[in-house]
Amino acid sequence: MNYNGGNTTGFVSPAGDSLEGRIDLSATLDLSRPSRYPVRVAGDALASRGIVSGDILIADAAFPPAHGKVAVVMMHGTALVGQLAFTKGQWWLASGHAGVQAVPVTGDEAEIWAVITGLVRTEV
Amino acid sequence: MAVFGLIDGNSFYCAAERAFAPELRGVPLVVLSNNDGCAIARTAEAKAMGIKMGEPWHLAQRRAECKAVEWRSSNYPLYGDMSRRMYEVLAARVPQVEPYSIDEMFLDLTGLPDVERLCHRLRDEVRRIAKIPTCVGIGPTKTIAKLANRIAKDDVALNGVCDLRGEADRTRYYAELSISRVWGIGSKTAATLQNLGIVSIADFIKLAPEQVRDVLTVTGARVQAELRGQSCLPFTLMPPPRQGIAVTRSFGQMANTWGQLREAVAAFATRAAEKLRAEGLEAGHLSVFAHTNPHNGDPWYSASRAAQIEPTSDTLALLSETMRLLHACWRPGHRYFKAGVMLANLTPARQQGQMFATRDTVKSARAMAALDAVNARFGRGMLRPAATGTAMAWKSRQAQHSPRYTTRAEEMLVATAF
Numbered sequence: 001m002n003y004n005g006g007n008t009t010g011f012v013s014p015a016g017d018s019l020e021g022r023i024d025l026s027a028t029l030d031l032s033r034p035s036r037y038p039v040r041v042a043g044d045a046l047a048s049r050g051i052v053s054g055d056i057l058i059a060d061a062a063f064p065p066a067h068g069k070v071a072v073v074m075m076h077g078t079a080l081v082g083q084l085a086f087t088k089g090q091w092w093l094a095s096g097h098a099g100v101q102a103v104p105v106t107g108d109e110a111e112i113w114a115v116i117t118g119l120v121r122t123e124v
Numbered sequence: 125m126a127v128f129g130l131i132d133g134n135s136f137y138c139a140a141e142r143a144f145a146p147e148l149r150g151v152p153l154v155v156l157s158n159n160d161g162c163a164i165a166r167t168a169e170a171k172a173m174g175i176k177m178g179e180p181w182h183l184a185q186r187r188a189e190c191k192a193v194e195w196r197s198s199n200y201p202l203y204g205d206m207s208r209r210m211y212e213v214l215a216a217r218v219p220q221v222e223p224y225s226i227d228e229m230f231l232d233l234t235g236l237p238d239v240e241r242l243c244h245r246l247r248d249e250v251r252r253i254a255k256i257p258t259c260v261g262i263g264p265t266k267t268i269a270k271l272a273n274r275i276a277k278d279d280v281a282l283n284g285v286c287d288l289r290g291e292a293d294r295t296r297y298y299a300e301l302s303i304s305r306v307w308g309i310g311s312k313t314a315a316t317l318q319n320l321g322i323v324s325i326a327d328f329i330k331l332a333p334e335q336v337r338d339v340l341t342v343t344g345a346r347v348q349a350e351l352r353g354q355s356c357l358p359f360t361l362m363p364p365p366r367q368g369i370a371v372t373r374s375f376g377q378m379a380n381t382w383g384q385l386r387e388a389v390a391a392f393a394t395r396a397a398e399k400l401r402a403e404g405l406e407a408g409h410l411s412v413f414a415h416t417n418p419h420n421g422d423p424w425y426s427a428s429r430a431a432q433i434e435p436t437s438d439t440l441a442l443l444s445e446t447m448r449l450l451h452a453c454w455r456p457g458h459r460y461f462k463a464g465v466m467l468a469n470l471t472p473a474r475q476q477g478q479m480f481a482t483r484d485t486v487k488s489a490r491a492m493a494a495l496d497a498v499n500a501r502f503g504r505g506m507l508r509p510a511a512t513g514t515a516m517a518w519k520s521r522q523a524q525h526s527p528r529y530t531t532r533a534e535e536m537l538v539a540t541a542f
């Protein structure tokens with residue numbers, strides 16, 4: 001039988017008229033919006049921003065890019081996730097590693113794909 | 125005056141693949157049909173290499189210049205979800221959107237200010253949010269909007285938007301363009317018209333409507349009225365009721381034995397029953413066919429059987445009927461290449477058990493709901509009748525299937541931390 005907290009067999013459940021569904025995390029994360037794409041992180045370069053390998057990022061393609069935001073960037077044939085910087089009149093992808101130079105987001109195929117608005121970690 | 129827009133994704137399937145695979149940007153790419161048979165979507169780079177729509181891929185691959193072309197098996201879960209995104213971006217910005225096909229949508233732009241600028245903005249936002257590059261055609265009728273869209277696709281100077289609301293603009297294009305470019309004019313109709321000396325759209329709209337009706341029936345007369353700017357095809361907000369549900373496929377591997385054929389067709393019947401239940405329908409007619417491949421030298425054999433059935437959406441009931449019909453089609457010694465199951469006489473599913481039904485419909489509905497719930501949660505085909513087999517050699521060949529980035533948690537896009 002499929003027991004839901006209300007359909008008891010003996011005593012009538014006092015909760016019967018007050019049942020609610022389970023918490024729906026996809027609603028909390030607003031995943032039904034056409035602009036939202038879940039993206040999995042590979043690598044620990046963003047550990048200083050609290051983002052580690054295996055995390056699921058909620059990327060929003062409608063969100064305007066801004067200096068300091070973490071974003072998914074398509075560049076040189078790879079999907080990268082890093083911190084955006086706007087200097088000298090253009091966008092850069094800054095590395096989370098100290099000493100690694102920022103790279104300009106330029107070229108025909110380079111694109112700020114979506115800005116990260118949330119994070120899900122399934123194992124802590 | 126009504127104003128219609130038609131927004132159409134450029135090489136939609138390829139664009140959906142490229143959205144998640146930056147290594148595919150700027151390189152020639154094709155997406156293949158079920159079973160990796162033919163090219164069904166081509167990027168501009170692939171078109172430039174002479175790859176034709178519907179060209180068998182194993183033949184194209186023999187050409188030296190096509191060696192460098194990237195290809196993917198079709199990934200319909202992804203394309204369907206990207207189409208949904210495109211629709212939702214549009215629906216949030218214009219009063220009415222009609223999803224005409226997976227990659228093209230009619231827009232109701234009637235009474236909106238600055239329509240051309242709006243369409244440029246819609247293009248930009250669909251590109252940015254749904255990741256699909258598009259072109260937009262604008263006109264006082266659907267047929268004109270569709271034609272304008274084709275013009276926008278062909279002429280890059282238009283920046284993706286072609287507005288044919290003005291009669292003077294239409295006159296100019298109508299004189300240049302062949303009637304065969306018009307929506308609803310097939311190659312046969314175009315040939316009929318050519319025999320009458322009618323080549324351009326301008327030639328066609330000059331004809332008397334009665335003459336068009338005589339030669340091309342009311343359908344042709346409607347195309348002419350639409351091209352003249354009289355709207356005959358209204359906005360459709362509901363899909364037409366289903367005439368039937370068909371699951372037909374060619375096999376990844378030929379079915380030589382009864383066991384192999386039965387497994388494949390059982391899976392098709394199972395899928396057809398799922399589709400039926402997803403739409404809350406029951407079928408009162410079932411037909412089955414199977415045939416060999418005439419193109420590879422095998423002897424041609426084709427058979428089909430059909431039957432009226434007690435209306436049902438129960439997988440097991442449909443399966444047993446399917447197997448009975450298929451067995452009547454089966455002749456040993458043939459290599460079966462393709463088969464299918466078709467359901468017709470569709471009616472809304474009844475809520476209660478029928479007085480004279482020979483099955484317990486309530487019990488069956490509960491079992492089917494449980495089956496569908498498990499499959500929705502764990503993936504299609506997780507729970508299925510044993511008749512569909514475990515070897516599944518009949519499964520479509522899909523050698524280069526990309527991840528279902530947006531519908532499966534275990535297949536989402538992976539980005540490298542920088």
Ligand SMILES: [Mg+2]
Pocket residue numbers: 132133134135136227228
């Ligand atoms: Mg298209």
